[in-house]
Amino acid sequence: MSGQIRYEWLRLTTIRSTWIMLAMPIVLAAAVGWLFGHFSSALDRSGQGLTIGFELLINASPVMTLAAVFLSVVFAQAIGQEYRHGLIRVTLTQFPHRNRVLVVKIAMMSILVLVMAVIVVAVLWGAAIVGIAPTGGSIRYIAATDNPLIVRALLYVLVFTAIAFAITMITRIIQLGIILPIVLALLVEPIIRVIVLIATGGSNGGRPDIASEPLILRLLPFSSGQSALATDGDPWQGLLIFAIWGAVLLIPGWILFVRRDA
Amino acid sequence: MTIEAVGLSKRYGSVLAVDALTFTVPRGVVTGFLGPNGAGKSTAMRLMLDLDRGEGRTAFDGKPLKEHRHASRVVGAHLDAKVFHPQRTARNHLRMVGSDAGVSNARVDEVLSMVGLDSVARKRPKTFSLGMSQRLALAGAVLADPMCLMLDEPANGLDPQSIQWLREFLRNYASQGRSVLVSSHLLSEMQLMADRIVVIAKGKLITDGTVEDFVSMSTRNDVLVRCDRPEALVELLRAEGVTAVAEGPDGLAVIGESTDRVGEAAFRAGVVVRELVSRRASLEEAFLELTSDAQGFAAGGQL
Structure with a gap:
């Protein structure tokens, strides 16, 4: 198995696009964090410095979702590039146990995504502090609510990227693995939400509140995932639904990987 | 291994x-x-x-x-x-x-x-x-x-x-x-x-x-014999159940026999042999012959 870990590591690190995709969410987190801190301080009317809750950095900025998009490219490439360039035959000739191949790929990519998500959160937080500090402001961190929020944010990124990986496994088309989650999250689900809310005569006018929504909206994957970044409602339930969607896609992807011709 | x-x-x-x-x-x-x-x-x-x-x-x-x-x-x-x-x-x-x-x-x-x-x-x-x-x-x-x-x-x-x-x-x-x-x-x-x-x-x-x-396995393995009266040799060979095909004005391609056998037959037929040579099919010839009815995607059309 060590040979396969080395193989995956070299596969990952010897391509320039990997480093670009890993750098992008960090740069983005730094920029958004600093801008968030800097411009939030403009709201300060007291002149004594504004205190902003850490949770706003996570759920009011798009950083975690954008980080998930960039990292989903890396995760999807773990399998998509192998099919695209025919390398899957080289891989499976060296490592004929397909289940092990997937276990190592998913484990390594999951660790990478989680490490990157931790870095993104840290950079976002640090940049926001740097941005707000000159005005005497600060970022308030409440461990009781913000620790679980960070855990949910990391898992949200992981599930998002795993969905991209699963779609790529099923379709063997890397572009679909990358684009489909974005289209679903930003286009399809909002349209469904609007249609359902119009049909049922209700609207909460903002972030999805899973508990008060019709069942069909509570089961939408990416809306559920987004609700995991909130601190109100039942964010854990949203994360659970999102994770179930991830598993639902991973299982057929896994079966197809093992059973289909390479 | x-x-x-x-x-x-x-x-x-x-x-x-x-x-x-x-x-x-x-x-x-x-x-x-x-x-x-x-x-x-x-x-x-x-x-x-x-x-x-x-x-x-x-x-x-x-x-x-x-x-x-x-x-x-x-x-x-x-x-x-x-x-x-x-x-x-x-x-x-x-x-x-x-x-x-x-x-x-x-x-x-x-x-x-x-x-x-x-x-x-x-x-x-x-x-x-x-x-x-x-x-x-x-x-x-x-x-x-x-x-x-x-x-x-x-x-x-x-x-x-x-x-x-x-x-x-x-x-x-x-x-x-x-x-x-x-x-x-x-x-x-x-x-x-x-x-x-x-x-x-x-x-x-x-x-x-x-x-x-x-x-x-190829039928293109044969013996070429050139002689003064090929028709006499053909007659004798055919009488003995051997396949022989005319090749040129004085030549015969004898299939499935050795040069020794063809030489002996020529002697018995009383013909003057001018050339006696064993010909082996190339791998390509054998391949084309033995797979001729099994071409998957063969090009055969005329341009």
């Missing part, structure tokens, strides 16, 4: 691409894998490596590939020339491919030098020609010094010097007690390279044996 393929079968919808194929690739010799386009050679190779899902089993030294601790030390495969990421340098590609066997960077450089790619080791292969891609794929196959090699059309795109180098390399590799299975459409090249051949057509085995055995 011997490779034994038993009962390989693969169906694509209603098409049976490989049909109960059984053959052996012995150690110490180069085994050619021949067949018309669409005969199922590449599919059979993928089945042997468990890359395609089908029926049958393949044993490498008595065990499936999965049961060997390091598959890359058992078999090195080259199934397609353009199997690399276009942005990963040739050297990094080989470092990655050598991961299972723990191949050192020095070995990577050695193999790159061996296939003549040392000057482009740190270049991205997106600009490589077909010949260079073939060399890189070959380098990947031999990198871990495996006991078996399986190469699918490795000579495609190579210049004559490279083909000669490949021939010598594979013969030398096999002579070290290893198994080499190589498919090719270059039949004249295969005649020089292979000691044994496995011929398939429409997914079925035509022959599995030596090149000599295969060529001897």
Whole structure:
């Protein structure tokens, strides 16, 4: 198995696009964090410095979702590039146990995504502090609510990227693995939400509140995932639904990987 | 290490691409894998490596590939020339491919030098020609010094010097007690390279044996005799149940007989023999004859 870990590591690190995709969410987190801190301080009317809750950095900025998009490219490439360039035959000739191949790929990519998500959160937080500090402001961190929020944010990124990986496994088309989650999250689900809310005569006018929504909206994957970044409602339930969607896609992807011709 | 393929079968919808194929690739010799386009050679190779899902089993030294601790030390495969990421340098590609066997960077450089790619080791292969891609794929196959090699059309795109180098390399590799299975459409090249051949057509085995055995199956092996009265000799030969066909004004092609027998017959017929020569079909002639009714995707139209 060590040979396969080395193989995956070299596969990952010897391509320039990997480093670009890993750098992008960090740069983005730094920029958004600093801008968030800097411009939030403009709201300060007291002149004594504004205190902003850490949770706003996570759920009011798009950083975690954008980080998930960039990292989903890396995760999807773990399998998509192998099919695209025919390398899957080289891989499976060296490592004929397909289940092990997937276990190592998913484990390594999951660790990478989680490490990157931790870095993104840290950079976002640090940049926001740097941005707000000159005005005497600060970022308030409440461990009781913000620790679980960070855990949910990391898992949200992981599930998002795993969905991209699963779609790529099923379709063997890397572009679909990358684009489909974005289209679903930003286009399809909002349209469904609007249609359902119009049909049922209700609207909460903002972030999805899973508990008060019709069942069909509570089961939408990416809306559920987004609700995991909130601190109100039942964010854990949203994360659970999102994770179930991830598993639902991973299982057929896994079966197809093992059973289909390479 | 011997490779034994038993009962390989693969169906694509209603098409049976490989049909109960059984053959052996012995150690110490180069085994050619021949067949018309669409005969199922590449599919059979993928089945042997468990890359395609089908029926049958393949044993490498008595065990499936999965049961060997390091598959890359058992078999090195080259199934397609353009199997690399276009942005990963040739050297990094080989470092990655050598991961299972723990191949050192020095070995990577050695193999790159061996296939003549040392000057482009740190270049991205997106600009490589077909010949260079073939060399890189070959380098990947031999990198871990495996006991078996399986190469699918490795000579495609190579210049004559490279083909000669490949021939010598594979013969030398096999002579070290290893198994080499190589498919090719270059039949004249295969005649020089292979000691044994496995011929398939429409997914079925035509022959599995030596090149000599295969060529001897051809009806184009004959004896040419030129004499002063060929009609007299034909009459005698036909009376003895021997097939003889006129060839030129004074020649006869006698099928299925030795020069000794034809010479004796000429003596008995009282003819003056001017030329008596045994003619052997080439591998190409034998191949075309014996697979003529089994062309998968043959070109036969007139321009």
